[in-house]
Amino acid sequence: MSDASAANGPDGDIAIDVAAVELDGVGKVFNPGRSNEVDALTGIDLRIAPGEFVTLIGPSGCGKSTLLRLIAALTDVTDGSVSVNGKTADRARLDRDYSMVFQRAGLFDWRNVSRNIELPLELMGWKAADRRQRSAEMLDLVKLSEFARHHPAELSGGMQQRVAIARAMSFDPKLLLMDEPFGALDEMTREHMQNELLRIWTETQTTVIFVTHSISEAVFLSTRVVVMSPRPGRISAIIDTDLGERSEATRDHPEYFANVTAVRNALRGGHAS
Amino acid sequence: MQAETAPPSHSLAPSPGAGPPESDDPIVRDQFIRLQAARERRRARTRRIVRQVVVLAAFVCLLGLAYTAYKAFGTAIDDAQSGWLLIGSFLPETTDLKMPPVLDILAGIFEEPRGTGDAFWTIVAGEAAFTLREAAVGFAIGVVVGLGIAIALTTSGRLERALVPHVIASQTIPLIAIAPIIVIWGRKSFDFLPFEWQDWMSVSIIATYLTFFPVTINGLRGLQSPRPENLELMDSYASQWGQTLWRLRLPASLPYLFAAFKIAATASVVGAIVGEISAGVKGGLGRRVLLEAQRYTTGPERLYVAVLGAAALGIFVFVVISTVEYALVGRKGREAVT
Numbered sequence: 001m002s003d004a005s006a007a008n009g010p011d012g013d014i015a016i017d018v019a020a021v022e023l024d025g026v027g028k029v030f031n032p033g034r035s036n037e038v039d040a041l042t043g044i045d046l047r048i049a050p051g052e053f054v055t056l057i058g059p060s061g062c063g064k065s066t067l068l069r070l071i072a073a074l075t076d077v078t079d080g081s082v083s084v085n086g087k088t089a090d091r092a093r094l095d096r097d098y099s100m101v102f103q104r105a106g107l108f109d110w111r112n113v114s115r116n117i118e119l120p121l122e123l124m125g126w127k128a129a130d131r132r133q134r135s136a137e138m139l140d141l142v143k144l145s146e147f148a149r150h151h152p153a154e155l156s157g158g159m160q161q162r163v164a165i166a167r168a169m170s171f172d173p174k175l176l177l178m179d180e181p182f183g184a185l186d187e188m189t190r191e192h193m194q195n196e197l198l199r200i201w202t203e204t205q206t207t208v209i210f211v212t213h214s215i216s217e218a219v220f221l222s223t224r225v226v227v228m229s230p231r232p233g234r235i236s237a238i239i240d241t242d243l244g245e246r247s248e249a250t251r252d253h254p255e256y257f258a259n260v261t262a263v264r265n266a267l268r269g270g271h272a273s
Numbered sequence: 274m275q276a277e278t279a280p281p282s283h284s285l286a287p288s289p290g291a292g293p294p295e296s297d298d299p300i301v302r303d304q305f306i307r308l309q310a311a312r313e314r315r316r317a318r319t320r321r322i323v324r325q326v327v328v329l330a331a332f333v334c335l336l337g338l339a340y341t342a343y344k345a346f347g348t349a350i351d352d353a354q355s356g357w358l359l360i361g362s363f364l365p366e367t368t369d370l371k372m373p374p375v376l377d378i379l380a381g382i383f384e385e386p387r388g389t390g391d392a393f394w395t396i397v398a399g400e401a402a403f404t405l406r407e408a409a410v411g412f413a414i415g416v417v418v419g420l421g422i423a424i425a426l427t428t429s430g431r432l433e434r435a436l437v438p439h440v441i442a443s444q445t446i447p448l449i450a451i452a453p454i455i456v457i458w459g460r461k462s463f464d465f466l467p468f469e470w471q472d473w474m475s476v477s478i479i480a481t482y483l484t485f486f487p488v489t490i491n492g493l494r495g496l497q498s499p500r501p502e503n504l505e506l507m508d509s510y511a512s513q514w515g516q517t518l519w520r521l522r523l524p525a526s527l528p529y530l531f532a533a534f535k536i537a538a539t540a541s542v543v544g545a546i547v548g549e550i551s552a553g554v555k556g557g558l559g560r561r562v563l564l565e566a567q568r569y570t571t572g573p574e575r576l577y578v579a580v581l582g583a584a585a586l587g588i589f590v591f592v593v594i595s596t597v598e599y600a601l602v603g604r605k606g607r608e609a610v611t
Contacts, residue, residue, distance in 0.1 A: 074505050093511055100509040102502045110524045110602070119520065120510045177509075 018086040020175055020207040021048040021071055027079030028066055028233075039232035040066045044080070046226065046235065050174070053201055053208045055222040057215065057263065063233025064211045068177050071209065072100055085174060092175075096124065099173035103180040105160035107152040107167075114139065114148040117167045124171060138166035141200060158189040162196065169204065178210045182217065191251075194221055198246055215267070219259040220251060227266040237266035318599075337375045344372050373574040378581075381574030393575060397561065397582040403473070404545050404557040405586060411477040412541040412590075415484025416534070422485065423492030424518065433493070444486050448544065452479050452551035472554045479548035483540040491533035495526025531598040538590040546583055558583045 026044040041063040056064040073089035084092035117135040142162040223242040347367030459475035549559030565576040
């Protein structure tokens with residue numbers, strides 16, 4: 001914790017200049033030179049400022065998940081460069097600059113909820129007392145305090161995903177990468193989780209990159225929607241969708257519907273005005 | 274209204290026959306459900322154990338009955354040989370020497386063999402303890418070696434493909450063939466050890482040979498069982514190899530490992546008994562079986578008792594492993610409460 005604040009403190013004015021994520025001519029080819037070679041991504045240029053909530057949307061196979069994995073340094077770029085907080089993606093991974101949430105909550109069955117949240121803190125060498133205190137704070141944030149000692153199998157899908165978010169946020173990452181985190185949830189739970197995520201985003205000021213294939217989800221959540229198209233995966237449009245502070249009422253707002261239409265048109269092939 | 278219906282907090286522990294507390298507080302309700310579920314689980318477990326013991330007893334009785342019935346049938350054929358010539362010629366004889374009566378075997382358990390002051394079962398139990406020590410040491414070494422190989426193989430797919438066939442091939446060598454070699458090595462070559470090498474330790478090595486194999490094969494499967502996204506999660510936390518092993522791969526492999534431990538534990542008993550016989554160790558169930566086979570004519574039931582002792586030892590180690598498994602991995606709440 002102490003070194004995190006030290007890094008932010010003295011060069012705070014520089015931090016404004018440094019993009020949270022900067023993608024420059026990024027391309028990714030799977031199995032290069034072989035018969036099953038796939039052009040997953042080509043010529044991706046994208047700059048994401050700190051504090052933004054950016055959604056990647058597109059049909060299956062457009063490389064949005066691959067793009068997220070490139071930013072996370074879970075796979076290497078073939079062309080171009082990825083920088084996260086002004087560092088190489090892998091340096092950022094080793095510095096624990098980001099945290100990831102997957103479609104499956106991926107909690108460890110053999111750990112209770114609280115110990116699941118403590119997992120990244122354990123890996124970072126936090127003391128047991130600090131871990132427990134932080135885990136309690138995170139459970140408060142996702143409103144699951146009374147389930148601290150439950151095992152994942154005893155929780156519903158939505159609750160499990162909230163624990164996964166608590167786990168991801170536990171060490172105050174500067175960047176949150178979410179790969180269709182609500183994709184497996186029912187519509188009601190999903191909307192509820194979206195509200196919760198926005199609340200957490202507002203409270204923590206974290207930069208979020210969010211992958212989805214739901215248009216309404218993308219428009220409701222993000223400040224910018226990046227529309228991608230497949231074969232090869234590329235960015236076909238970037239649409240500003242910042243509606244300021246959002247609430248349930250936003251879902252009925254005319255501007256919200258206008259944005260939904262704009263994203264839908266972009267997805268259909270750029271017939272938007 | 275709530276104050277009237279909510280129970281005082283000290284009554285949270287469920288008393289027998291108490292219904293769910295009429296509380297709106299989800300924590301109170303939840304705690305009650307959890308305690309009740311835990312009690313349910315304990316009760317179900319007791320029921321299961323009782324049922325297993327009853328089934329085992331019934332099975333043993335049935336086996337005894339079938340043995341006696343077959344014996345009576347065979348004797349009847351022998352008595353009326355003229356009419357049963359064909360069958361009588363290839364069915365084994367069922368004399369009391371070849372098949373001692375069940376009651377004789379039971380009596381043999383408590384009989385005092387001549388020259389000893391002890392009931393026969395205490396002698397067999399002593400031999401079983403000797404064999405158990407060999408088997409336990411062999412099992413422990415086998416688990417360490419087997420798991421070590423599995424962890425090493427996890428580090429690289431190439432290593433796995435290269436070595437797994439050899440691990441499998443190692444099991445095709447007959448135990449009887451390698452046992453004398455290991456005993457000879459043990460007597461001659463382990464002078465550098467801080468303690469004196471004894472023959473029973475060679476038997477443990479023989480037991481290890483049977484034990485490590487299931488641990489390696491199942492351990493490898495278990496270590497590779499975490500989903501890719503769980504491994505990616507650990508990578509995204511910049512987790513080191515050892516951290517991922519300890520916090521993800523090993524816990525995930527426990528169910529696989531315990532399946533292997535059950536096989537390995539019983540195999541280590543078999544390995545120890547076979548090892549004793551082929552190594553000529555003084556003591557142990559294998560030695561006892563050999564001895565009773567040699568003086569079979571003077572007390573056939575004793576051989577049967579010795580074999581029953583070996584079976585009991587196998588069941589014992591299996592139950593021990595199952596109990597440890599229950600304590601370690603069986604307790605997690607499986608049913609959804611919410």
